[in-house]
Amino acid sequence: MSVPRRLALASVPADFADWLDYAAIVALLAFGWNEGPFALALFALALTLPYILVGPFLAVIVDRAPTRAVLVLSNLGRAIVTLSFAFASDTALLLALVFVRGAVDSAFTPGRQAAIQASTPEHLRGVANGLHQAINQTSKIAGPALGGILLAFLAPQQVFMLNALLSLIAAGIALTVFLPPRTESAAERGKFFTESLVGISEFRRKRPLLVALIFSACAYFAFFLYDALLALLAGELGFDATAFGLSISASGLGGLIGALMAGRVSGARPMLTMSSAAIISGGTTATVSLAASYGWPVPLPLFLLVLCFMGGATAFMLVPYRTVIQAEAPADRIARVYAAGEAVITLTMLSAPLIGSFVAERFGTPVAFLAGGLLLIVLGAVTLASRGDA
Numbered sequence: 001m002s003v004p005r006r007l008a009l010a011s012v013p014a015d016f017a018d019w020l021d022y023a024a025i026v027a028l029l030a031f032g033w034n035e036g037p038f039a040l041a042l043f044a045l046a047l048t049l050p051y052i053l054v055g056p057f058l059a060v061i062v063d064r065a066p067t068r069a070v071l072v073l074s075n076l077g078r079a080i081v082t083l084s085f086a087f088a089s090d091t092a093l094l095l096a097l098v099f100v101r102g103a104v105d106s107a108f109t110p111g112r113q114a115a116i117q118a119s120t121p122e123h124l125r126g127v128a129n130g131l132h133q134a135i136n137q138t139s140k141i142a143g144p145a146l147g148g149i150l151l152a153f154l155a156p157q158q159v160f161m162l163n164a165l166l167s168l169i170a171a172g173i174a175l176t177v178f179l180p181p182r183t184e185s186a187a188e189r190g191k192f193f194t195e196s197l198v199g200i201s202e203f204r205r206k207r208p209l210l211v212a213l214i215f216s217a218c219a220y221f222a223f224f225l226y227d228a229l230l231a232l233l234a235g236e237l238g239f240d241a242t243a244f245g246l247s248i249s250a251s252g253l254g255g256l257i258g259a260l261m262a263g264r265v266s267g268a269r270p271m272l273t274m275s276s277a278a279i280i281s282g283g284t285t286a287t288v289s290l291a292a293s294y295g296w297p298v299p300l301p302l303f304l305l306v307l308c309f310m311g312g313a314t315a316f317m318l319v320p321y322r323t324v325i326q327a328e329a330p331a332d333r334i335a336r337v338y339a340a341g342e343a344v345i346t347l348t349m350l351s352a353p354l355i356g357s358f359v360a361e362r363f364g365t366p367v368a369f370l371a372g373g374l375l376l377i378v379l380g381a382v383t384l385a386s387r388g389d390a
Contacts, residue, residue, distance in 0.1 A: 003119040006177045008131055011112065014075055014170035015136045017163055018105065019143025020150075021082065024159035025098065027151055029091060039091050046095045048350065050102030052343045058107045059339035060195045063332060066181075067118060070111035071174035077104040079167035086157035109342070110335035117326040117334055118179045126270070129322040130263015133315060134256050141252035199336030200344075202329060208271070211386065212324040213341050215274055217348040218379045219317050224352035225359070225372040226285070232365040234303075236292045243300055250304040254311025261312070262319040270320030275383035277316035282376025284310055289369035 001009075029035040029043060062070050081101040088094040112132070120128045150159050203209045226233075230251075234244045265273060288306055291298050322338075329337040360368040 003177055003179065004116070004124075004128055006173060007112070007115050007119060008128075008135065010071065010075075010170050010173035010177060011132055011135050012139075012170075013166040013173070014078075014108065015139035016143050017075075017078060017082065017166040017170065019139050020147045020166060021085065021156075021159050021163040022144040023147035024151060024156040024163075025085070025094070028094070028156040032156065033091055035091055039095075042095055043098065046098040047102055048346055050099055050106050051339075051346045054103040055106030055110070055339040056199060056336065056343050057196045058103065059110050059199060059335040062107050062110050062114070062335035062339075067111055067114045067179050068174065068177055070107060071115060071177060072171050074104055074108035074111060075167045075171035075174055078108070079164045079171065082160055082167060083164035085160040106339065106342075110338040113322060113325060113338045114331070114334045115177065115179055116322075117329075117331060119177075120326075122327065125326050126265075126320070126323050127263045129326075130259050130261070130315075130319050133259035133263070133319045133322075137252065137255045137259055137315070141249070141256070196336065198333050199338070199340030202333060202337045203340065206328050208324055209328045209337070209341075211271060211383065212274075212321050213344060215271070215278075215379060215383055216318070216321045216341070217345045219274075219278060219376065220345050220349040221352045222282070222372040222375040222379065223314065224349045225356035225375070226369045227356075228353050229356060229360055229365050229368055232360065233288070233292055233369060236365055237298050237303065239300060239303065243303070246300075246304055247307045250307040251311035254308035254313075255315050256311075257308075258312030258315030259319055262316040270323045271383060273320050274317045275380040277313045278376045278380030278383070280380075281310055281313035281317070282373040282378075282380065284313065284373070285376065286370050286373030289366040289373060292366040292369070293364070 025043065026040065029039050033039075078101055081097055081104060084097055085094060088097055116125065116128050116132070147159055150162070154162070203213050230247060231241075231244050234247055239247075262273065262277075284306060288298075288303075290296070321341075325334065325338055325341065356368045356372070359371055
């Protein structure tokens with residue numbers, strides 16, 4: 001089996017390990033320990049903050065260490081921390097452990113990007129990124145659902161133990177991933193904090209990287225303006241809870257199909273793919289918002305088809321970004337470049353749900369979707385006009 005295939009195979013249990021116990025943690029907090037919205041909000045922060053606060057610094061070590069060792073040790077670390085979930089006795093400890101696991105995971109993802117760069121020919125990197133995005137998308141859809149099913153038979157602590165086993169399996173597969181040794185510039189080594197800034201300085205130095213980062217940060221912001229409001233929009237279109245559940249599945253399916261397709265078509269001109277997808281997705285989102293605003297009848301099959309299409313278009317914006325990173329970032333600093341970009345994107349999108357909810361409260365739910373759609377259209381048009389093709 002080739003190295004890229006082994007890497008993809010290792011990503012299956014690794015990505016599922018990120019999401020399998022999501023439902024178990026929420027169930028334990030809400031139903032086991034009777035926690036309320038504040039604890040669940042802290043849980044969301046514990047999931048995301050490591051990629052801002054820890055990832056850019058840990059990436060210095062990722063760039064220095066052998067990539068295979070990073071993949072193996074990060075999965076072993078996740079297994080140990082996940083297993084410790086089963087022995088957490090209160091909310092504070094559990095959330096602290098969730099943060100620690102996120103910090104460990106913030107090393108795995110940049111390490112995987114370095115492994116794809118080192119093991120995949122340049123003309124096939126788009127395909128590889130599409131495949132890994134499809135694996136990640138599948139885990140986000142199936143992981144929490146499978147975790148919820150397991151809770152019918154197992155206690156949350158048992159789900160945590162099962163999830164720890166997934167990370168162990170991922171570590172075992174990663175152990176078989178043999179990568180060519182990478183060169184490192186000894187002159188670059190200096191103070192740890194200074195080296196952690198190398199990633200963000202690379203974006204300033206190379207225009208294609210900067211354009212891709214600004215685009216991705218704005219796109220994520222636009223998505224999260226309305227992402228959490230989908231249930232409310234479905235209600236305004238006259239659909240019930242069952243239809244809402246189907247809409248989530250349709251969006252996830254579209255993202256999965258789109259990831260596989262985007263990887264095949266975005267390798268040559270990633271920024272053209274991203275900007276075109278933004279215009280199309282933004283136009284579709286704006287149209288759906290207008291339908292809800294003016295009471296236009298939308299049959300359920302059409303609504304599901306639109307959500308599937310929107311999910312697919314989103315993948316066409318997200319997959320090429322990683323291709324640009326792998327094409328433009330030097331091999332001895334790709335982890336820091338990727339981690340810095342991920343920190344900027346995560347920080348940008350954290351404010352979007354709050355702004356979207358404010359817009360929805362003040363002007364109505366469809367307006368939040370309209371704002372996100374128009375932002376995507378403008379983003380795509382400006383990127384096209386800038387001719388920042390990577």
